[in-house]
Amino acid sequence: MSVPQPIRGQCHCGNIAFELDWPDDSPEIPARACGCSFCVKHGGVWTSNPKARLAVTIGDRALVSPYAFGTRTATFHVCSRCGAVPIVTSEIDGRIYAVVNVNVLENVDPASLRRASMDFEGEDLESRLGRRKRNWIAAVRFGARAADPSCA
Numbered sequence: 128m129s130v131p132q133p134i135r136g137q138c139h140c141g142n143i144a145f146e147l148d149w150p151d152d153s154p155e156i157p158a159r160a161c162g163c164s165f166c167v168k169h170g171g172v173w174t175s176n177p178k179a180r181l182a183v184t185i186g187d188r189a190l191v192s193p194y195a196f197g198t199r200t201a202t203f204h205v206c207s208r209c210g211a212v213p214i215v216t217s218e219i220d221g222r223i224y225a226v227v228n229v230n231v232l233e234n235v236d237p238a239s240l241r242r243a244s245m246d247f248e249g250e251d252l253e254s255r256l257g258r259r260k261r262n263w264i265a266a267v268r269f270g271a272r273a274a275d276p277s278c279a
């Protein structure tokens with residue numbers, strides 16, 4: 128099973144889009160169903176790889192609603208136009224780490240997803256941030272989509 132290069136994903140309306148360069152030596156994409164109260168309500172299933180590189184492109188920044196709760200160390204980037212949640216970020220020691228939602232992937236064969244359930248309830252803050260630093264995507268870029276010259 129091969130992983131497409133790059134992996135592409137976007138929210139339903141396309142306002143929040145990303146490209147994920149997945150490392151060659153990782154033939155499987157983990158898909159972690161998160162047991163936190165937000166992800167249970169949203170059906171959040173996430174993937175990351177510490178060696179992957181993520182480039183996020185936002186169409187209209189005003190239509191991205193950041194949402195945080197609990198320890199407030201993670202920000203869910205909710206598209207306020209279509210309601211999808213393509214990415215979560217966490218700023219740790221001045222660096223942005225991210226996970227992406229496997230439900231918004233556009234070009235991945237579901238058979239290449241290795242599904243698992245995760246429950247991080249009760250984890251203390253230090254272990255939580257340490258786990259994100261080890262497992263989350265550490266190369267994250269945000270950019271605005273270039274205006275389409277044809278619709279001037």
Ligand SMILES: [Zn+2]
Nearest residue numbers: 138140206209
């Ligand atoms: Zn959207």
